[in-house]
Amino acid sequence: MNIRDIAKLSGYSSGTVSRVINNNDYVSEKARKTIKKIIKEYDYAPNDVARNLSNGKTCDIGVVLPHNKHPYYTQLVDGIMDEAFASGYRIVLLPSKFDSKTELKYLNRLRRKAYDSIIFTSHGLPLEKIYKYKQYGSIVCCQNPGEYDIAAAYTMRESSYIDALNWIKLHNFKKISILLSRDTTVSATAQKTFSAYEKVFNTAPKNELLNTNVTTFEDGYSAAKQFHANHQYPDVYFTNGDDIAAGVRQFYLDNSLEIPQLIGQENQLSGQILNIPTINHHFQQVGKLACRLAINNQTKQLPVESEFIFRQQKAIEN
Amino acid sequence: MNIRDIAKLSGYSSGTVSRVINNNDYVSEKARKTIKKIIKEYDYAPNDVARNLSNGKTCDIGVVLPHNKHPYYTQLVDGIMDEAFASGYRIVLLPSKFDSKTELKYLNRLRRKAYDSIIFTSHGLPLEKIYKYKQYGSIVCCQNPGEYDIAAAYTMRESSYIDALNWIKLHNFKKISILLSRDTTVSATAQKTFSAYEKVFNTAPKNELLNTNVTTFEDGYSAAKQFHANHQYPDVYFTNGDDIAAGVRQFYLDNSLEIPQLIGQENQLSGQILNIPTINHHFQQVGKLACRLAINNQTKQLPVESEFIFRQQKAIEN
């Protein structure tokens, strides 16, 4: 059952049927009524794929997601989805695990018009590669693209990082551990962390107090454990998430050790419960902006301010 | 630039080009080489929408999501996504807020072949309505569809609920508060909670210790606050999430009141941190199964066991 069948059955042409379906243009009341009746009678529904093909657009937006365990992505997707829904767009989830091959496949699907735009919440692929695909459709990143002329909405980490590190400095902490999700060689976030550190302390972070590939509570726990196994005893942890900070805390708790100062990120529930200072990156807002850029196909860069939220950690932990 | 252009440029027909693109069938090495060269030279990429139209399928699965604040959905989507990715399917997010009109729109898009299947992680629409759309495509629910012959993967709440409530009974708690996300009139989960309660206590839950529309930490906090304002003093809270239980706890903490026994659900990080007993519903597994049903278009019902996880709440809370 297609539009031509309805045309025949109603005695009108497919053009008129199309007009009725899309209720635009001028159609006589009589035609509209007759056609609607037939549509109902034969339980006809127009085919969206055919429509997309004819219109040359899908109203779909692909969203590349390295992993979904991290709240960064959850919040981002939330913001993107809100905005997309409001504009009649749909979100297609594209899990990548930072794998370049997979991400390239997704970029190629943009080329193949599987979706109108693609948003990288984060990426394994170098920006250079991504940039090359700009010609094929609307591409938006959620990290500062630097010199590349790529649309982006992103959180400005620097000032809040500096605030947090200054706070650490002011309180005279000496052994500063840093937990990251990815290495500085591939992660802009890691680089930002380092540069802020250097600005505040005039020296690079200590390698022996550094740990990468940390993304979960469990990872935080293991990281703390490992430091202790190596006889490293940080007095403060600058972590990449409240959940991770909570994992660190748990290690100390389980071993009846005094809990060091913690600093989280993402303003997660765990931080709120445990009174861990955090950094709010406003990722929902970032997602909203990214989605708007995607929809309007604008090559703009939209930074969003982040903020250091201080909380007094309880001296006695349960 | 389309397949016919490539055909002309290469001196072959579009049929042969199609064969090369899909590298199936028999194509001579010579033809393959020539055509591939032209494709590369002219930077041609086949159009996925046209392909979908011709094939009559999209490899997309719509996932209806009432809200994404609740971890129930996060875990479910996680499971769905894993399975979909493994099978070359894509997930299209369909936020509904339990709104029937919106959900109906999504069902109609199934009819319009916008996606091959649709999964309801939860629904506002009555099953009867959903059932009517079964003829238009693969539909899967993530709740027990009861008498309706609808595909479903869902958590078996009853036994773990009874375990938890028996534990409550055994420990002689008397004022049992129940927090729910939706009313028994619309929510199967709420109904299950009630029936388990009745089985264990031979009486219905007390209305004055009941609260619905609770979905977040803040809601939990407010619920506890409200009970106290109404001079109701539960000695145990059976909540619909660890985060919510954590919110309840926070109220007592902030007001220097003794923290009552809490029971959470979903096995969330907050519960782990605070040692709140919980119920693990294995939603990731449910998601996996639901997705498999969607892909294979099987009308099966797959229950998944849930389990009560006991944890000793600390007597002294921080």
Add this chain to the structure above:
DNA sequence: GTGAAAGCGCTAACAT
């Protein structure tokens, strides 16, 4: 092994 052509189902420009 390859080509021709008939779909897939809809839209929109043009004609009347």
Add this chain to the structure above:
DNA sequence: ATGTTAGCGCTTTCAC
């Protein structure tokens, strides 16, 4: 207002 028709771009059957 309505009809006609040429797209949109790919797949697949049927000949040869």
